[in-house]
Amino acid sequence: xxxxxxxxxxxxxxxxxxxxxxxxxxxxxxxxxxxxxxxxxxxxxxxxxxxxxxxxxxxxxxxxxxxxxxxxxxxxxxxxxxxxxxxxxxxxxxxxxxxxxxxxxxxxxxxxxxxxxxxxxxxxxxxxxxxxxxxxxxxxxxxxxxxxxxxxxxxxxxxxxxxxxxxxxxxxxxxxxxxxxxxxxxxxxxxxxxxxxxxxxxxxxxxxxxxxxxxxxxxxxxxxxxxxxxxxxxxxxxxxxxxxxxxxxxxxxxxxxxxxxxxxxx
Amino acid sequence: xxxxxxxxxxxxxxxxxxxxxxxxxxxxxxxxxxxxxxxxxxxxxxxxxxxxxxxxxxxxxxxxxxxxxxxxxxxxxxxxxxxxxxxxxxxxxxxxxxxxxxxxxxxxxxxxxxxxxxxxxxxxxxxxxxxxxxxxxxxxxxxxxxxxxxxxxxxxxxxxxxxxxxxxxxxxxxxxxxxxxxxxxxxxxxxxxxxxxxxxxxxxxxxxxxxxxxxxxxxxxxxxxxxxxxxxxxxxxxxxxxxxxxxxxxxxxxxxxxxxxxxxxxxxxxxxxxxxxxxxxxxxxxxxxxxxxxxxxxxxx
Ligand SMILES: Nc1ncnc2c1ncn2[C@@H]1O[C@H](COP(=O)(O)OP(=O)(O)OP(=O)(O)O)[C@@H](O)[C@H]1O
Ligand SMILES: [Mg+2]
Numbered sequence: 001x002x003x004x005x006x007x008x009x010x011x012x013x014x015x016x017x018x019x020x021x022x023x024x025x026x027x028x029x030x031x032x033x034x035x036x037x038x039x040x041x042x043x044x045x046x047x048x049x050x051x052x053x054x055x056x057x058x059x060x061x062x063x064x065x066x067x068x069x070x071x072x073x074x075x076x077x078x079x080x081x082x083x084x085x086x087x088x089x090x091x092x093x094x095x096x097x098x099x100x101x102x103x104x105x106x107x108x109x110x111x112x113x114x115x116x117x118x119x120x121x122x123x124x125x126x127x128x129x130x131x132x133x134x135x136x137x138x139x140x141x142x143x144x145x146x147x148x149x150x151x152x153x154x155x156x157x158x159x160x161x162x163x164x165x166x167x168x169x170x171x172x173x174x175x176x177x178x179x180x181x182x183x184x185x186x187x188x189x190x191x192x193x194x195x196x197x198x199x200x201x202x203x204x205x206x207x208x209x210x211x212x213x214x215x216x217x218x219x220x221x222x223x224x225x226x227x228x229x230x231x232x233x234x235x236x237x238x239x240x241x242x243x244x245x246x247x248x249x250x251x252x253x254x255x256x257x258x259x260x261x262x263x264x265x266x
Numbered sequence: 267x268x269x270x271x272x273x274x275x276x277x278x279x280x281x282x283x284x285x286x287x288x289x290x291x292x293x294x295x296x297x298x299x300x301x302x303x304x305x306x307x308x309x310x311x312x313x314x315x316x317x318x319x320x321x322x323x324x325x326x327x328x329x330x331x332x333x334x335x336x337x338x339x340x341x342x343x344x345x346x347x348x349x350x351x352x353x354x355x356x357x358x359x360x361x362x363x364x365x366x367x368x369x370x371x372x373x374x375x376x377x378x379x380x381x382x383x384x385x386x387x388x389x390x391x392x393x394x395x396x397x398x399x400x401x402x403x404x405x406x407x408x409x410x411x412x413x414x415x416x417x418x419x420x421x422x423x424x425x426x427x428x429x430x431x432x433x434x435x436x437x438x439x440x441x442x443x444x445x446x447x448x449x450x451x452x453x454x455x456x457x458x459x460x461x462x463x464x465x466x467x468x469x470x471x472x473x474x475x476x477x478x479x480x481x482x483x484x485x486x487x488x489x490x491x492x493x494x495x496x497x498x499x500x501x502x503x504x505x506x507x508x509x510x511x512x513x514x515x516x517x518x519x520x521x522x523x524x525x526x527x528x529x530x531x532x533x534x535x536x537x538x539x540x541x542x543x544x545x546x547x548x549x550x551x552x553x554x555x556x557x558x559x560x561x562x563x564x565x566x567x
Contacts, residue, residue, distance in 0.1 A: 003371035011359070104355025107321060108411070111349040112372040115341050263281065263322040 004109070004122030008096065009129060016130050019088055020137035023081070027138055030075040031145035034068075041066045058206045062229040068152045069232040072161075077228035079202065081138070082165040086198045089131060089173025094191035096123040097259070098180040101187070106264060116260045120181065124252060127173060135166040153232055161231040167244045168226050172198045174251035181255035183262055198223075222247075268333055269294035270419055270450035271301075271318070275327035277474075278313050287313040289474040290327060295452055295467075297418075300445050302465035302482075303454040306563055310474040311454040312352045315423050318452075319349055331419055345373070348415065352423035352454070354408035362392035362399075362407050369411055376416045384410045387436050401428040409437060413444065420444060422453035426460060438464050458559055470562050478562060494533070495551040499524045501544040512536055 009016075037044060048056070048065055056065065060074035097120065100106040109119055139159045146158055176194040180187030201221035208218035218224045225240035271294070278288040288310045295301045303311050316322050318329055320340035329336045331343045356365055366381060375381055385392055388406040391399055396407070405428040412420060420441075426434050441451050441464055455461050461468055462482055470478040497520075498504075504525050509517045512535050516528040529536055540548070 003368060007368050011357075103358075104351065104353060105357055107316075107319075107349070107351050108355065108369065109372065110321060111319060111344060111347070112369065113341050113345040114372055261323070265316075265321065 001114075001118045001122040001125070004114075004119055005125045005129070008123060008126035012126070012130060016133055019084075019130075019134045023084055023134060023138045024141040026080065026084070027076055027142050028145050031142070031149050031151065033075075034071060034149045034151055037066060037071060054207065054210055057209050060229065061206075061227050069229050072146075072151065072153060072158070072232060073229045076142075077161050077165060077232075079206075081162065082168055082226060083198070083202070085131070085134075085166045085169025086172045086195070087169075088134060089127070089169040089171075090176045090191050090194045090198070092127040092130060093173035093176030093178075093194065094180055094187070096127055096177060096180075098184075098187045098190070101180075101184060101265060104265070110264065117256055120256060120259050124177070124255075127177070128170075131166055131170055131173070135163060138162050138166075154234070157232050157234060161228045164226065164231055164236075164241055164244075165228065167241060167248070168222055171222060171244050171248045171251070174248045174255070178251040178255040178258070182258035184265070197221075268297075269330075270297045270299070271295040271329070271331050271421075271452055273314075273318075273327070273329040276314065276317060276324050276329050277326040278310075278317055278322060279325045280313075280322075286325070286474050288317065288324075291471065291474070291476045292327075293469055293476060293479065295450050297450055298445050298448050299467065300441060300451045300465045301453070302461035302468040303452065303471065304456070304458070304461060304468060304559060305454075305471035309471045311471060312423050313474075314471070315349075315352075315421055315452075315454065318421055319347070320344075346418045348412035348417035348420045348422075350408050350412040350420075350422040350425050352427075354404055356396045356404060356407060358397040359395055361395055362390055362410075365396065365407060366392075366411065366414065370414065373415050375414055380416055381410070381414045384413055384440075387440070388433060402430060402433065405429055406433065409440075413440060418449050420449060420451045420453070422451065424455060425453055426455065426457065434460070468559075470559060472562065472565075478559075493528055493530045496527045496529070496536075497524055497549045497551060498527060498540065499546040499548075501546045505539065505543055508539060509536065512539065 045066060056063070058079075059065070060070060060078045062070035062073045062078075064070045065074045097106075100109070110116065139162045142158050142162055143155045146153060146155065172194045175197070176190040179190035179193065201223040204214055205218045205221055205223035205226075208214040208224070222244065225243060227236055227240075230236040273291050273293050275290045275292055276288055277286055277290050279286045291310075291314060293301075303314070305311050313322070317324050318331065318336055320336055320343070323337060332346055334343045336343065357368075360368065362385075370381075384390070388410060390406045390410055391403050396404060399407070405425075409422075409425060412422060412425075426437055429437060438460075441453075445451055453465075465482055468480045468482060469476055470480075499522070504519070504523060506517065506519060506525065509515060509525065509527060514529060514531045515536060518526045520526060527536065
């Protein structure tokens with residue numbers, strides 16, 4: 001398991017560095033605009049007031065976009081960061097196993113005395129490690145720049161919100177991995193399906209406040225339980241995060257069970 | 267005696283396939299035996315091999331390697347088996363060296379010497395990324411990884427594909443040495459003469475069924491029971507009936523007037539008779555399994 005983990009990390013080291021750098025740069029650049037927003041909040045407030053309600057619900061779960069929490073949520077946490085984490089996690093989930101199966105190198109590994117579960121565990125550990133590296137980099141930069149620009153928010157809560165965002169991404173990655181672990185047929189659509197669920201979920205949930213009929217289906221979607229502003233303000237119900245975690249664990253278990261018995265290749 | 271590899275009614279129907287790819291194959295390979303697996307494209311050779319390796323599950327039947335069940339004890343089996351895939355797939359951006367390091371981290375080598383010798387014998391390119399290697403050079407890496415941990419059983423799917431004649435010889439030597447050390451070798455091939463030369467026994471699979479099995483007994487090739495075939499041209503009329511009357515001889519006349527003579531047992535009477543005739547040309551054709559197998563390939567299923 002360890003050699004699989006290390007080899008996977010080695011193979012993805014530049015991509016991981018790229019993701020860490022990219023996400024950090026996005027966070028840093030946005031936070032650097034905070035002083036401007038704060039200083040011109042009156043004028044910006046008038047502009048915002050004239051925008052349609054759907055715009056606001058699309059960019060944030062906060063009603064006051066100019067407050068520190070509203071700024072953080074609308075610029076970073078509500079849409080862009082979870083999407084980036086989701087794309088990263090789904091691309092990991094849909095390639096960690098499937099790429100080796102498609103290219104045939106999986107047989108090279110399975111010809112060793114390595115139980116399939118352990119092989120998959122190594123791959124999962126690699127995915128988890130990469131997500132953790134990028135999350136830590138993003139959190140560090142967010143804390144550093146929030147402090148630098150004087151954003152009046154608890155640094156711990158900023159970290160928690162970023163962690164929640166990564167956790168939700170991880171869950172979609174788990175879905176992609178489970179689909180590709182169940183079989184090549186389901187694996188083929190794993191990335192598309194997971195991404196569609198993530199983006200579709202976001203659209204439905206961000207509009208639920210405007211359309212009553214969306215309220216009920218929205219409750220079925222993960223995005224409904226992703227409330228970064230609440231995290232920043234300290235009012236988040238962390239049971240929701242445990243829900244994400246539990247679903248991720250269940251998906252991992254499904255991946256294990258599916259992969260350990262099925263035919264490889266073809 | 268326990269077989270090194272034993273298949274008992276092994277069958278496989280791929281998910282969604284109408285026809286079985288493997289239909290009740292039974293065979294047994296002894297320790298130290300080299301067994302060649304022949305058959306037309308799509309006959310089920312790779313399916314059989316991949317089932318043995320636990321990559322795909324048998325639909326029916328059982329098989330064991332070194333007494334271990336291929337489904338239940340797959341991991342234990344792999345400690346003792348070396349495998350080469352029909353289409354060797356390696357990590358494109360690793361060098362041969364990195365590949366061997368990775369694989370031996372997953373399965374420790376009994377001796378580093380063995381790997382070193384394999385690399386030398388095959389003159390393998392170890393320091394260039396796999397993507398830059400020719401097909402034959404990739405195949406060498408595939409063979410090396412199968413033999414490097416000195417397995418007791420080797421399961422090889424078309425191992426000589428892409429190797430040049432010199433490297434094929436190196437491979438034959440390697441197989442012979444492994445077999446001499448007690449390892450069993452099960453390999454598929456499309457090369458009849460290779461299989462005849464290297465294997466002690468040959469199985470022929472067609473449409474998922476094992477349709478023929480033949481011992482190849484080189485020691486007995488010249489002995490009493492073996493059948494030999496000659497094609498003889500004569501200067502003048504052929505002594506057809508005289509030859510026909512010899513014991514243990516079958517003869518037929520070709521369109522050209524040449525005779526095809528098959529002898530079982532003693533050659534002396536035939537040679538004595540031919541000595542009295544004006545023989546223009548005599549060619550010996552070992553009555554090979556080859557023609558027999560070619561028939562198997564051609565037969566309608
Ligand atoms: N993954 C798969 N899914 C469905 N059918 C398959 C799969 N792999 C092989 N088959 C079918 O099983 C049969 C046997 O194929 P197999 O690859 O075992 O043949 P083979 O004897 O190795 O042929 P070749 O000499 O071309 O390598 C073929 O009819 C093939 O189409
Ligand atoms: Mg094949």
